[in-house]
Amino acid sequence: MKLNHIPYIFVAVLLLVACGRVKVPTEYIQSDQLPSIYPDYIDVTVPVNIAPLTFMLDIPDADMIARYRVGDEEVVCKDKMQPTDDEWHRLTEKAKGGAIEVDVFTRTDDQWTRHKPFHIYVSPDSIDPYISYRLIAPSFVAYESLTINQRCLESYEESVIYDNMLCSFEKDGQCINCHHFQWYNPQRMQFHARQYNGGTVIAIDGKVKKINMKNDSILSAGVYPAWHPTLDLIVYATDKTYQSFHVTDPNKVEVFDEESDIIVYDIDKNEVTNLGNDTTEFEVFPCWSPDGKTLYYCSAHFERKYSTISKQSEVIRRYTELKYNIYKMSFDPTTRRFGSHELVYDASAQDKSATLPRVSPDGRFLLFTMGEYGYFHIWHHDADIWSLDLQTGEARVMSEINSPDTESYHSWSSNGRWVIVSSRRYDGTFTRPFIAHVDAEGKGTKPFELPTADPDYHRQFMRSYNVPEFMSGPVTITPHQFADILKGEAIPVKYARPSGKE
Numbered sequence: 001m002k003l004n005h006i007p008y009i010f011v012a013v014l015l016l017v018a019c020g021r022v023k024v025p026t027e028y029i030q031s032d033q034l035p036s037i038y039p040d041y042i043d044v045t046v047p048v049n050i051a052p053l054t055f056m057l058d059i060p061d062a063d064m065i066a067r068y069r070v071g072d073e074e075v076v077c078k079d080k081m082q083p084t085d086d087e088w089h090r091l092t093e094k095a096k097g098g099a100i101e102v103d104v105f106t107r108t109d110d111q112w113t114r115h116k117p118f119h120i121y122v123s124p125d126s127i128d129p130y131i132s133y134r135l136i137a138p139s140f141v142a143y144e145s146l147t148i149n150q151r152c153l154e155s156y157e158e159s160v161i162y163d164n165m166l167c168s169f170e171k172d173g174q175c176i177n178c179h180h181f182q183w184y185n186p187q188r189m190q191f192h193a194r195q196y197n198g199g200t201v202i203a204i205d206g207k208v209k210k211i212n213m214k215n216d217s218i219l220s221a222g223v224y225p226a227w228h229p230t231l232d233l234i235v236y237a238t239d240k241t242y243q244s245f246h247v248t249d250p251n252k253v254e255v256f257d258e259e260s261d262i263i264v265y266d267i268d269k270n271e272v273t274n275l276g277n278d279t280t281e282f283e284v285f286p287c288w289s290p291d292g293k294t295l296y297y298c299s300a301h302f303e304r305k306y307s308t309i310s311k312q313s314e315v316i317r318r319y320t321e322l323k324y325n326i327y328k329m330s331f332d333p334t335t336r337r338f339g340s341h342e343l344v345y346d347a348s349a350q351d352k353s354a355t356l357p358r359v360s361p362d363g364r365f366l367l368f369t370m371g372e373y374g375y376f377h378i379w380h381h382d383a384d385i386w387s388l389d390l391q392t393g394e395a396r397v398m399s400e401i402n403s404p405d406t407e408s409y410h411s412w413s414s415n416g417r418w419v420i421v422s423s424r425r426y427d428g429t430f431t432r433p434f435i436a437h438v439d440a441e442g443k444g445t446k447p448f449e450l451p452t453a454d455p456d457y458h459r460q461f462m463r464s465y466n467v468p469e470f471m472s473g474p475v476t477i478t479p480h481q482f483a484d485i486l487k488g489e490a491i492p493v494k495y496a497r498p499s500g501k502e
Contacts, residue, residue, distance in 0.1 A: 019077040019084070024067050025105050028112035035104035035115040039455060042118045044448035045437040047127035047418065048096050049154050052088035053120060053448070054455040056080045063107040068120075070094040070101070080455055085155065095122040121445075123437050125417040129154050130186070130471040131433065132161060132179060135463040138429050143175045144168060148191060150474055156453045161475050162191065166483035172196040174486075179467065180234075182227040184414045186475045190225055190234065199490040202267065203477055204232075211265075212490035213272060217497075219259055222272075226286040226295070231333060232267035235275070235286040235295060244316050254319050255376035257282050258312050262297055271496040275329075275338060282322070284375055287357045295331055296344065296357045296366065298324040298375065320373045323348035326357050326366070326388075345388055345395060353377075354386070356409065361416040365442045366390055369408055370397070378408035378422065378431065378466070385410060385421060387442050401436050401444045409467050420468045421447065431464040 034042055038058040046053065056079070057064040066081040067074055070091050075083045083091070091100050099119040106113050132150045136143060146164035151157070161179070168174045175194045182188035190202045199210040200221060213221040213236075222236025239260035245253050260282045262275040276283060286297040300322045306314050315322070325347050330339035347354035347370065355375045357368045366388040369377045377383035384402045388395045401407070403425030410421040419438055422431040434447035450465075452458060 019075060019082060019087075022065060022076045022078045024065055024076055024103065025107075025112040025114070028105060028114045031113050031115050033116055034118060035106065037104065038459070039449040041102075041120060041448055043121070043446060045121040045123050045445040046092075046435075046448060047153075047437075048092050048122055048124055049126045049129070050092075051153060051155050051451045052083045052085060053451050054080060054082045054453065056455045057104075057106060059106075061108065065105045065107075065112075067103040068100050069103070070098070082453070082455075092122050095120075096124050098122065123417070125415065125437065127153055127418050127435070128184060128413050128415075128470040128472060130474055131420060131468050132181075132471055132475070133433065133468045134177065134179065134466040136466060137462065138431075138464045144173055146176060148176060148179050150186075150471065151450070152474070156451070159474070160479050161477075162479050162482045166479060167193070167197045167486045169196075174198070177467075178223055178225055179469065180225040180227055181469060181471060183229045184470055184472045186471045186473050188227070189475060189477075190227065192221070192223065193486055197486045199486065201482060201485060202234075203475075203482075204267070206477070208477060208481065208485045210485050210488060210490045211270070212492045213265065215272060215493060215495045217495045218263055218272060218274060219261055222263060222265060224285050226288050228288055228333075229290060229292045231292065231336075233336070234265045234267065235288070236263050236265060237261070237284045237286060237297075238263050239282075239284065244319070251380050253379050254316075254374060255379065257284065257375075258315055260284050262286055265493065266496075269496075270491065270493055272493045273496045273498055275498070276341075282324075282375075284324070285356055287359060289359050290361050290363050292333055293331055295329045295338065296359065297327055297329075298355050298357065299327055300324040300353070300375070301348075322353065322374050323351065324353045324355050324375050326354050326368060358411055359390070360412050360438075360442075361414060364390055365438075367398075367410055367412070367419065369410070378406065381406055381424075381428065383408055385419075389442060398444050401434075401447055406431070411469050413470050414472065418470075419444070420470065422465055422468060423447070426459075430458075430462075431466060432458055433465050433468045 036058040037055045041053050065078050067076045075087045099121045102118050104115045134148050136146050148161040164176050174196045177192050179191040187205050200213050219238045224237040226235045240258040243255045261277050262283045264273045280303050281299045283299045326345040327341045328344050329341050353371050353373050354368045357366050359366050369383050370386045371377040371380045371383040383406050385398045385407045387398050405428050406424040408422045420435050423434045433450040436447040437445040
């Protein structure tokens, strides 16, 4: 990728030496086998406004000629399928509601083979123009080179929202995490910075401030945010978090809470309030319904059994017993009062653990991640995406989206027709963004990997994508503006005692 003259903007350059004058072979052997290509875009469904899908042959020592075709419109490329933006968008406009036909020819020992054709289906449902995500090395302690980035889905343009290194100096390191937006709005954003110059950064319509949310009455500063769809209220989890390493388990590491609660932060009043402080309940991952009248969250019940060891040691010893269920509380936007908690999905009854609830914009479906235990499922190879129909109460594993490896963080597009999922399906180590169409009945399609100008880009890129979020446009506050705020003093929050529930 090449550095543009605008700071922190990266624009991919297409080297289209093979497209334009290439012709498909006229003499070949017909095969009944599909081609082996990377990324696997065979029979995927894509939005009409997505950036061009590029791919390459995934076998060594063979030449490739590939063709995209819709009626009399076609694009033929050699070695790598890399159509230009104009070529691709002519194809997708013609194929909208239908499909692009794809032919792949391979040559070994001077003999061409035409593989079984496949399709790229083009949905008329558009997708939000931007996503954001955290880029981090897939390690347990190395987070110095860490950024929150944004990517235009209609092109390959990517830029940095904030760079961890801007406020780090030698031993004084910083870790940024938990970026979030109010209802897809890039002008209303928050993220956390831990350690050096730490605090919670909140940006509202061009104004940015840093909050010190630590208080003796709560466990920690807020994490895992959920911004109310219309009000200036953010619900957070607050916790005492630790990690522990396995010696032989393929999951390698456990991230767990010794305690966790749910808190509410009123932006206008600069006040934080506990929603619950039951020491036997580990609450985490709050999530609002689209109408802002229901708060969903996860909680695991944990009672002490051993008085001779610390609670932290006991949680480590009993980590496989932590089974999270999904709960909800009603909320009155007028009085700003919460109701009692209700069980929504009992994963523990299946000896499973449910985390990361996200409700579709029409309010019907709740996606969540299911694993064997615990809540930090991004490190669990068994983690899958499930769907709960909030009308019928029926839950099912979304086998059409899942892979044999980890599926974890996920979010809905603003029109509810697309979901993006962090998946480790290709190598078991790096999380990559995969996008799938979801119809009105909650049925998904085969996911496709985030398109890149060079189809081999992700296999050469040594970073994981975490917490993908859709946005209606780009964040316009610069990384250095955020850094200037982080270098300043944080505004301490006021603690307000809970006034009770309905």
